[in-house]
Amino acid sequence: MSSPALSTGPAEAPDETVSLWRDAWRRLIANRLAVFGLAVVALLILVALVGPWLTPYDFLSQDINARNQAPSLVHWFGTDDLGRDVLSRVIYGARTALLVAIVVTGIALSIGVLLGAVAGYAGGRVDAFIMWLTDIAMSVPSLLLVVVINTSLKPPLARWMDAKYLETLNPVFRETVWIDFVLVFGSMALILWPPYARLIRAQVLSIRSRNYVTAARALGLPAGIVIRRYIVPNALGPVIVAVSAGLGNAMVLESAFSFLGVGVTPPTPSWGNMISDGLRVWRTYPHLLAAPAAVLGLATIAFSFLGDGLNDALNPKQWRK
Amino acid sequence: MLRYILRRVLIWIPSLLLILLGVYALAFFGAGDPIKLIFMRAPGDVAYDPVRIEAIRQSAGLDQPFLVQFGHYILNLLQGNWGNSLITGRPVWRTISAAAPVSLQLGLVTIVLTAVIAIPLGVIAALNQNSRLDYAILGSAIALWAIPPYVAGPLLMVALIVILPGGEIPYGWGGIFDVRVLLPLAVLSMQPIALIVRQTRAAVIEVMGEDFVRTARAKGVPELIVALRHIMRPVLTPVVTQLGLIMITLINGAIFVELVFGLPGLGRLTVQSTLDSDYPIILGITLIGASLVMISNLLVDLVYPLLDPRAGQARQGR
Numbered sequence: 001m002s003s004p005a006l007s008t009g010p011a012e013a014p015d016e017t018v019s020l021w022r023d024a025w026r027r028l029i030a031n032r033l034a035v036f037g038l039a040v041v042a043l044l045i046l047v048a049l050v051g052p053w054l055t056p057y058d059f060l061s062q063d064i065n066a067r068n069q070a071p072s073l074v075h076w077f078g079t080d081d082l083g084r085d086v087l088s089r090v091i092y093g094a095r096t097a098l099l100v101a102i103v104v105t106g107i108a109l110s111i112g113v114l115l116g117a118v119a120g121y122a123g124g125r126v127d128a129f130i131m132w133l134t135d136i137a138m139s140v141p142s143l144l145l146v147v148v149i150n151t152s153l154k155p156p157l158a159r160w161m162d163a164k165y166l167e168t169l170n171p172v173f174r175e176t177v178w179i180d181f182v183l184v185f186g187s188m189a190l191i192l193w194p195p196y197a198r199l200i201r202a203q204v205l206s207i208r209s210r211n212y213v214t215a216a217r218a219l220g221l222p223a224g225i226v227i228r229r230y231i232v233p234n235a236l237g238p239v240i241v242a243v244s245a246g247l248g249n250a251m252v253l254e255s256a257f258s259f260l261g262v263g264v265t266p267p268t269p270s271w272g273n274m275i276s277d278g279l280r281v282w283r284t285y286p287h288l289l290a291a292p293a294a295v296l297g298l299a300t301i302a303f304s305f306l307g308d309g310l311n312d313a314l315n316p317k318q319w320r321k
Numbered sequence: 322m323l324r325y326i327l328r329r330v331l332i333w334i335p336s337l338l339l340i341l342l343g344v345y346a347l348a349f350f351g352a353g354d355p356i357k358l359i360f361m362r363a364p365g366d367v368a369y370d371p372v373r374i375e376a377i378r379q380s381a382g383l384d385q386p387f388l389v390q391f392g393h394y395i396l397n398l399l400q401g402n403w404g405n406s407l408i409t410g411r412p413v414w415r416t417i418s419a420a421a422p423v424s425l426q427l428g429l430v431t432i433v434l435t436a437v438i439a440i441p442l443g444v445i446a447a448l449n450q451n452s453r454l455d456y457a458i459l460g461s462a463i464a465l466w467a468i469p470p471y472v473a474g475p476l477l478m479v480a481l482i483v484i485l486p487g488g489e490i491p492y493g494w495g496g497i498f499d500v501r502v503l504l505p506l507a508v509l510s511m512q513p514i515a516l517i518v519r520q521t522r523a524a525v526i527e528v529m530g531e532d533f534v535r536t537a538r539a540k541g542v543p544e545l546i547v548a549l550r551h552i553m554r555p556v557l558t559p560v561v562t563q564l565g566l567i568m569i570t571l572i573n574g575a576i577f578v579e580l581v582f583g584l585p586g587l588g589r590l591t592v593q594s595t596l597d598s599d600y601p602i603i604l605g606i607t608l609i610g611a612s613l614v615m616i617s618n619l620l621v622d623l624v625y626p627l628l629d630p631r632a633g634q635a636r637q638g639r
Binding site: 033132135136138139140141142143144145147148149151152153156248252255256259260275276279289293296297300301304305308 | 332336339340344347348350456460463464466467468469471472475565569572573576577591592595596598603606607610611614615618
């Protein structure tokens with residue numbers, strides 16, 4: 001770990017970085033559970049990207065003659081109460097799930113990186129204040145907060161959008177997706193950022209005072225290079241692990257909010273609102289609950305395995321064994 | 322020590338004030354007019370009478386600016402008056418204290434269950450690292466973690482109804498010693514158990530690689546003593562440090578479990594009051610929930626140095 005700090009030649013440093021990641025990759029591939037997680041996550045991303053070309057039916061098309069059908073060769077996962085093909089909705093739901101996971105984790109991570117880095121670098125009162133905010137955000141009952149934000153702000157926001165639409169006739173204001181983006185995603189990010197902020201702050205604090213950073217500074221390297229070559233690669237490991245677990249958490253959280261009626265607005269298919277619809281009729285049509293629940297569970301497990309595998313692969317402490 | 326506790330407790334005051342201010346602002350600017358809400362829901366006399374609404378609003382002090390109203394709320398709170406429910410008109414404190422025992426008992430039993438089940442499993446998994454037993458324990462922990470309580474609840478319920486011949490539907494509340502409580506407990510403790518199993522396993526594996534364990538082994542301390550004295554003590558730390566997180570998991574889990582199994586606790590009260598926009602109750606529950614998490618975080622910081630002496634020295638040095 002300390003050897004890159006001693007090397008002054010620019011040619012050696014990239015070599016070291018590559019071997020760090022190659023080493024981590026080798027360890028990841030050696031872990032069977034992590035490979036399973038990686039495969040499922042890759043499949044999920046693929047399905048989300050090419051989903052609209054994969055689905056046998058349109059996710060909105062309704063067939064009055066084929067309502068509540070059990071799984072068959074025509075409809076692999078059956079159909080729901082409106083005669084919509086469940087497999088198509090599950091596939092399209094992968095898009096929603098991935099969108100939720102990436103957007104929410106992205107916002108939460110950005111807030112966390114910004115506040116955590118500022119707290120770690122500045123120290124003193126700024127640090128104390130930011131950590132105070134973090135503690136507060138972590139002690140609010142999170143589900144309650146999200147439900148309250150959504151129930152209290154959704155109607156006024158929807159009214160405002162309607163008024164804006166009538167005023168400007170701009171179709172942008174008729175898309176309920178924007179309300180989802182601002183309120184559902186925003187409130188989820190609001191309860192998910194504190195752990196990232198804490199993690200980044202701890203990373204900044206511990207790496208800033210390491211010997212190899214001091215050595216790099218003493219050699220007169222510009223701050224940009226010190227940050228890019230020594231601080232970021234060493235801080236990245238735990239952050240990647242946290243993000244991997246965070247993506248899975250965000251998906252589960254969305255389904256929880258859909259269950260409470262404050263998730264992504266229908267008719268956009270999300271696994272969460274499919275589960276909550278399925279919960280109403282599972283005694284008679286269990287496949288309506290089983291299909292989205294199984295897929296959501298599988299995705300969460302995959303992200304967990306991948307996160308654990310990454311943790312083992314990127315944690316230098318365990319390399320000695 | 323006393324000064325440390327005092328300082329920590331004093332910080333709670335501005336923290337709780339800020340949290341209440343946020344929720345109060347949501348109620349004030351977002352939820353709409355509470356007087357109209359009451360009127361709209363009042364049975365019988367539903368006539369919309371602006372003059373009367375204005376009169377009620379003035380008498381309730383709801384025509385005043387935001388900060389004045391919030392100040393009144395806080396002053397009342399300090400005198401032990403939590404306000405009245407907008408729907409039932411009953412005092413918030415009485416509504417909450419009627420629901421709290423159900424959730425608190427469930428929560429306490431869940432924490433005990435978690436400790437008793439999860440710690441041994443985590444230790445066993447770690448001592449047999451990468452064996453089939455380890456994979457089985459870790460795999461089921463991850464699976465439990467991935468199944469949300471609102472899916473696990475109904476599924477377990479139907480399984481029990483099918484398996485138990487002539488069994489009663491496990492719905493409702495009959496006290497903590499009632500048989501019906503078993504299913505909600507199982508669902509509620511699934512995620513905390515999964516969390517602690519993984520934490521314990523990781524902690525034991527990390528401790529086994531520590532220098533002091535190698536030293537103890539090198540100087541010939543019997544393996545059993547090494548396990549008991551050097552490995553077991555640090556193992557309690559993850560459980561203790563996760564107490565705040567477990568608290569949040571429990572508070573969130575209670576919402577689903579109480580909804581699914583029809584338990585009259587704080588979780589169901591939460592859902593009901595948010596559906597009704599019953600803000601006095603929402604504020605009360607927020608206050609209780611946040612205080613619980615803060616208290617458990619303080620407990621963690623007090624117990625932590627007892628388990629890991631290095632942490633105590635770090636704090637004294639600060």
